[in-house]
Amino acid sequence: MLTKVLLILLGLSIILPSRSEGPHVESENRPSAYDDVYGPQPQAAEEKLLSEETKPTLSGPHSTLGKLPTATHILNSILNNYDHKLRPGIGEKPTVVTVELSVNTLGPISILDMEYTIDITFCQTWYDERLRYNGSFESFVLNGNMVSQLWIPDTFFRNSKRTQEHVITMPNQMVRIHKDGKVLYTIRMTIDAGCLLHMLKFPMDSHSCPLSFSSFSYPESEMIYKWEDFKLEINEKNSWKLFQFDFTGVTNITETISTPTGDFMVMTLFFNVSRRFGFIAFQNYVPSSVTTMLSWVSFWIKKDSAPARTSLGITSVLTMTTLGTFSRKNFPRVSYITALDFYIAICFVFCFCALMEFAVLNFLTYNWTKPRASPKLRHPDIRARALMPPRASAHEHPDAFVCQIEDSDESDGEEGPSCPAQQSLSPGGIQNPGGCCKWCKKYVCVVPRCEGSIWQQGRLFIHIYRLDNYSRVVFPVTFFFFNVLYWLVCLNL
Template structure:
């Protein structure tokens, strides 16, 4: 049996090699024949004046990241452009293989990325560019690129924001009279599965549209794809919201500390204020300076108000306590003075113990014209002192309820105003990943 197989292979191998040689010669002849009178300087349909239609597919290999400080994002992508060139139609029993050699001999569209800051064509191990020519004259150019593109970001709802980062593609040389760009119907945009993860963001989908421009020399055909990136809030919950919320709640502990413990309450208030400042500066460090108010700014401003309010509340309570202590001291001094006066008055009263009518009437006049009794002074000052101290304690008790309750109301309002309006994508992330299966180069 093995002998029979070896004999069969010995007969088939020369025949197969002969067929491959014939196909190779036919391919070389067909390439030479197609480009014998071909001039790549002339665009297709130049003689008829008909505009060329370029079908574009953009495939995302990976998102390298989004930079809020530089307002841009970086991607690795496949750019596929397909168009029809009647001069390259051929009739053969086979399809010409894709090649990079004829990329320099065929007419190519001059597609550019208008919002690109940096664009690179991968060159490892060779230039990542290939051309495919189909029998009906359809030419497809596939390139692998690394692009850094500008993205105008809006941080109004930061850190629950959604960023819309566009990619604008248009012709640099031709206006819409000669060249028209449109997205491919089968797979306009696609993302390779498992490569859509971005630090701090989640890709929700893409919006497709036109960005045609009207200039002095004519209109420019332009297409745009906007990727919808929703920020992942988990990092900010752990590093901003929970720590600041803890500090706000910690500042309320001072309401349960005794009024007379000034060092404890003051140090607690100052510590929470400084810690809040450190947290807010750390969160804002990686963000650009913008003129408008962000949601996170509202959060930290209100948090500042609460921790500073707790310290100011103690300033009021402490002032009342100091006034109370001062009144007690004044009361003691008055009591000592009154005791000395009582002794002195006693000596005067019994100096002339006469009981005639005149002396009796004079004794009464001294009592009427003298100052109020010391007991009345002491009672009045003591009541006022107790009133001020009790009032300070009452303010603490009210603060224990008002501060947390009002902050809960703020939390409800903040969650409402910080929630952004999410755009509806034309293609969801699932559709972007499934579009890879629908891709047909040269169709």
């Protein structure tokens, strides 16, 4: 029996050391397996249990929840007897609201609707003695759900057409309460505000788009607005959508407006912008100038090419009409003309005058010169009769003149009567073969050659057959001086 007990004890002594050495070997081999792994090292089960057993436990509600009950107690104490319907300092002194504004995005500016879009973060600060508290917290930050439990200034934007408050993912508004009763209220909103644009100098115009705000119900005796040293943050790095405009600065004014309900303090910010000239120049000024100069090509086309000159003139006039209509397409219906309208109108006048120049030339040369319409007298007997009028006729009609009918080969290709009108026997003046008014007789010559006539001496006359030559100089020079005067006036105003 004793032998059996000894054998059992010997077997247990052999088995137990082998089991205890197994985990010890694994613990020695474990570091080599996790040397190259970044992260927390796995722990043994006994070590885990030991750490959990030896971990101290917090007792009591204040130790488990930290300072949360203290903050809750403070909020409850200051809001228990708080009436959010009454402003702070009512009946004693006006509430001073300090305003601070941050511009996130400015634009676009709608010329047709005369409005602009602005995305701002609007901050208002005031003191409310009812919200003072004692404690270790310097301030409380509350989300938008708590706004309805506090008094908030009823600020509204006077020139806004549409206002959108951002609510994704939560309402973008915040309230911060300091221990001395200072309250900061911040909200983000997008406003479509009206902007009265004065387009008289368009497209060299500059504008000041206002953003005006005031209290809706509290007059100046109860609420006063002031700037925080005019602190205005402008984030120009954001994607501003001004497109045709450049931002030039911001100004502000403070004024008092009298209404039937009282005198209200109004704060106004002016965002100054100036128009970029490049887009308008390539869309309107360049096509108008090129079309005007293109209409002058007709002065170098022969006057007998009526279809070519007429089609060119009509096309230029219609093109200027289209440009004038296109420039007003996305434009407010103002009752005055702008600088661009005036320029296009002058270009239209130049194109129309180029077309009328050919009409006048054609009318004078082909309708007032009747002898050119009759067949040429080439028979020698008829030529002799024409050169030798009867004496009786000469004595009976002292005003008659002699005209030699000949071919027009010497007139350098110019059409018209082949002989110049001669001075009549009476000192009254020439008798135009086609008939003409008095000023035409004095100052206009409608024949190819106007030489040797007494009526031309000492007078300024216009040679109709050289009207194209005059136009080649007069039109470009006049248009050049008009451009110089136009740009000097527009750029210096």
